[in-house]
Amino acid sequence: MERKYYYRNAIYGGVLILLMFLIYKYRSGENTGSILESEDEKLYQAYGETMGTTYTIKYLAAKGNNYQNMIDSVLKAFNQSLSTYIPSSEISIFNTMENVDSAIVFQNDFFYPVLKRSKEIFEISDGAFDPTLAPIIRVWGFGEIEEPKKIPSEKIDSLLEFVGFNKYIDFDTKSLRKTKKHIQLNFNAIAQGYGVDVIALFLEKKNIKNYMVEIGGEVRANGKGTSGEGWKIGIDKPIEEGKENPNPKRQLQAIVTLNNKSLVTSGNYRKFYIRDGKKYPHTINPKTGYPVSHNLLSATVLADDAVTADALGTACMVLGKDKALEMIEKLENTEVFLIFDENGITKTEISKGLKSYIEELK
Numbered sequence: 001m002e003r004k005y006y007y008r009n010a011i012y013g014g015v016l017i018l019l020m021f022l023i024y025k026y027r028s029g030e031n032t033g034s035i036l037e038s039e040d041e042k043l044y045q046a047y048g049e050t051m052g053t054t055y056t057i058k059y060l061a062a063k064g065n066n067y068q069n070m071i072d073s074v075l076k077a078f079n080q081s082l083s084t085y086i087p088s089s090e091i092s093i094f095n096t097m098e099n100v101d102s103a104i105v106f107q108n109d110f111f112y113p114v115l116k117r118s119k120e121i122f123e124i125s126d127g128a129f130d131p132t133l134a135p136i137i138r139v140w141g142f143g144e145i146e147e148p149k150k151i152p153s154e155k156i157d158s159l160l161e162f163v164g165f166n167k168y169i170d171f172d173t174k175s176l177r178k179t180k181k182h183i184q185l186n187f188n189a190i191a192q193g194y195g196v197d198v199i200a201l202f203l204e205k206k207n208i209k210n211y212m213v214e215i216g217g218e219v220r221a222n223g224k225g226t227s228g229e230g231w232k233i234g235i236d237k238p239i240e241e242g243k244e245n246p247n248p249k250r251q252l253q254a255i256v257t258l259n260n261k262s263l264v265t266s267g268n269y270r271k272f273y274i275r276d277g278k279k280y281p282h283t284i285n286p287k288t289g290y291p292v293s294h295n296l297l298s299a300t301v302l303a304d305d306a307v308t309a310d311a312l313g314t315a316c317m318v319l320g321k322d323k324a325l326e327m328i329e330k331l332e333n334t335e336v337f338l339i340f341d342e343n344g345i346t347k348t349e350i351s352k353g354l355k356s357y358i359e360e361l362k
Contacts, residue, residue: 044068050075051083051192053216059203060210060223067206074202075195081110082191084134094176095134095184103177114187114194115171117307121190122165125315125327130286132168134186135159137284140291156289163286193264193310196220200306212258213306217265220306221258230257235265238297238339238346253339253348254360261357262306266313267298267339283317294320297346300337301328302354308334325349 046057046068057071081090090111094104106112121129136159139152162168168183169176187194192215199213200220210223212231221231234252256263266283283292299316303309312334316324321340328336328351335354340347350358 046071048072048075050215051079051195052085053192055199055213055215057199057203057214058212059208061206061208065206067203071199071202074198077108078110078195078198081106081108082114082187082194084186084188091185091187094178097178098181100178100181103175105175110194110198111176112171112173114190114307115169115176117194117311118187118190119165121308121311121315124331125312125319127166127286128315128318129189129311130163130165131185131187131190132163132165132183133284133286134184135162135182136286136289137186140284160289163289189314190307190311192216192218193262193306193308196262196306218262218306218310219258219264220262222260224259230259232256233258233263235300235337236298238267252361254337254358256300256302256337256354256358258302258357260304262303262309263300264303264306264309264313265298265300266317283314285318292318292320295341296321296324296338297341298339299324302335302337302357304333312336321349325351 040062041060042063043058043060044066046055046059046066048055048068048071055075059067061067079086079089083089084091084095086092090104090107097104118129118131122131136156139155139159162180162182162184168180169178169185171177196213196215196218197220199215200211200222203211203213204222212219212221219231219233221233224230233256235254235256237251237253284290285292296317299313301309301313301316303312312328312331315327316336316338319327321338324336324338328334335351335357337351337354337358338349340349348360
């Protein structure tokens with residue numbers, strides 16, 4: 001989670017396509033001011049780097065309650081548990097263990113919750129979300145800075161032997177062990193969302209009611225925001241990034257109003273590479289070991305917490321439009337906004353419950 005080359009979802013190659021359409025320049029581009037501030041309260045803003053990306057946090061609190069340093073400390077401990085780019089982290093220690101009879105004992109409160117939720121989303125998605133995909137991610141080059149010179153077809157079948165969240169790890173509230181040698185985990189498709197929740201709960205314990213937490217484009221917000229109507233978050237149009245368009249200008253597809261909700265977007269159109277004239281997106285199907293091939297460009301998931309939205313977004317990108325919508329509509333308090341290509345035309349599909357939150361733009 002530390003290399004800037006992989007802003008989010010490096011495990012399946014999801015990308016940041018969620019544009020923060022924050023409170024100060026909503027639509028008109030003018031500063032609307034901090035209307036929630038009062039004589040006793042102040043709108044605090046915290047910024048920084050974490051998990052290979054940046055974070056932005058805004059919250060209304062009594063004057064004198066700047067939690068920037070405490071937030072950084074929480075995120076540092078979080079990375080020490082779940083970052084695969086820190087050799088001494090808990091997950092790195094687990095990944096390098098070769099003795100299947102050994103177990104890693106959790107050193108803090110971060111590892112078990114993400115394991116538990118990963119198992120739940122694995123089951124909900126029928127295996128479309130699977131953090132044991134790490135070895136295959138690596139040979140595809142999606143977990144490294146350099147792309148492979150050729151498609152690693154000869155390695156895929158053998159590496160699939162080590163993929164299976166329901167088969168090859170065993171855990172409880174205190175420890176984790178692998179039941180087969182060479183099993184590795186990578187939580188990059190869920191960890192940023194979980195990190196958002198961790199900071200949101202930190203703020204709530206400080207009795208903060210109005211806040212917005214964003215890490216790498218993944219958002220959780222509560223209260224009315226400074227607009228007085230909830231926090232306005234924008235979803236990007238799927239404009240492909242490539243050699244001819246290396247830094248595409250972002251345009252909004254829709255605006256979502258959040259209050260006590262989380263929003264995460266996953267997509268395929270910016271992170272990919274081309275070999276022999278064929279495009280290989282970063283989203284890999286855990287059942288085949290190969291990048292997906294369908295017309296779904298992005299999936300924006302609305303859920304009560306960001307960890308759920310994050311993991312389900314990746315699952316949607318694996319499943320494709322129809323199966324993704326079918327999965328989401330079976331879940332309570334969960335909605336999805338899908339952008340897909342149909343014969344060269346960009347179209348959208350929205351789950352029924354999302355319509356009260358979203359405004360599509362022309």
